[in-house]
Amino acid sequence: MRKCYFTFLAFAFPIAAMAQITNAENYLPGDEIHNMSCSVPASAGGSGTGQNWDFSAVVDSTQVTTYVFADSANPGDIILAPAPTPVGNPVHKTSTQNLTTSINVAIGTIDYTPGLLLAERSFNFGSTDNVAFTVSGLPTGSGSVSFNCDGSGSLTTPAGTFPNAYRVRMVHDEVDSVVLFTTSTINTHNISYVWYDDAHVAPLFRIDSNNVAADGSLAAFSDTSASAEYLQAVFPAAVNTVAATQSVASAHLNSSSLSINASLQNGAPYELVLFNVSGQKVYTTSFVASSSSQHFNINTTLAAGTYFVNIYKKNSHGAPIIIKTTKE
DSSP: OOOSSSTTTOOOOOOOOOOOOOOOOOOTTTEEEEEEOOOOOOOOOOOOOEEEEOTEEEEEEEEEEEEEEEESSSSTEEEEOOOOEEEEEEEESSEEEEEEEEHHHHTEEEEEEEEEEEEEEEOOOEEEEEEEEEEESSSEEEEEEEEEEEEEEEEEEEHHHEEEEEEEEEEEEEEEEEEEEEEEEEEEEEEEEEEETTTOOOOOOEEEEEEEEEEGGGGGGEEEEEEEEEEEEEEEESEEEEEETTOOEEEEEEESSSEEEEOOTTHHHHEEEEEEEEEEEEEEEEESSSSSSSEEEESSSOOEEEEEEEEEEEESSOOEEHHHHEEE
């Protein structure tokens, strides 16, 4: 999630008859999306089918959490916020799309009509779209965003390998005028690459290149930069377990050990990752399931609070089991 309105962009795709991505960014109030900002790869890789995008060598920078709140002023809509308070960007949820309708920035409020498309939930390789919008508020202007799902294949990030990934290329062009003593013109031309798969609601990886040229009193807002981030985890709202099978699971955490009970396949290899509420990994281990109950010696001192246990079945592409637990 980027910090300024020039780079808080959206993407959309017409619904394909045989869509391979079916639930992109369908966030619910209470969700938390944990990403890690990282070094920017030299290239976004190739387009087309059968790609092998390997970004495992990126260097971690800062953990970024996005909180999802219900928009009390617009029932059914959500707010995406960078802190655990409902102050952020409102998102209108239709039956098939997420649209950002306004963004608050240092120079004022920017309103978009019909809205910046944050997500079209269903798309496939080859899906394209071009969405025009108008801008009002402190700036006035117009622009468009073009979208193209231009690649499919295997994606590798520091979080793992995702063999059924789809890449989206989006280009945002916008021209705005702002009157602050004198009239300034802001030209925006941003290109983003975003990777998804159908097992995760949030993007797996993204690279954003920003090119903003402003003149007059807003010349300081000119920006040529790039950023990247990858998905660590999505902690769903008010649930103890999320899994492809919706299996029942529980966990008990104390000062030196962790015990879990979950629907595990006997003899299968698993990876367990323990996150704190800020999305930081505090413990990780691999094990072969011998029963539904497993016990682990953590050998580290954990602060009291909420933790999330993610259990991944190795050599499998299903969703992890996620258990929310509390250490007193």
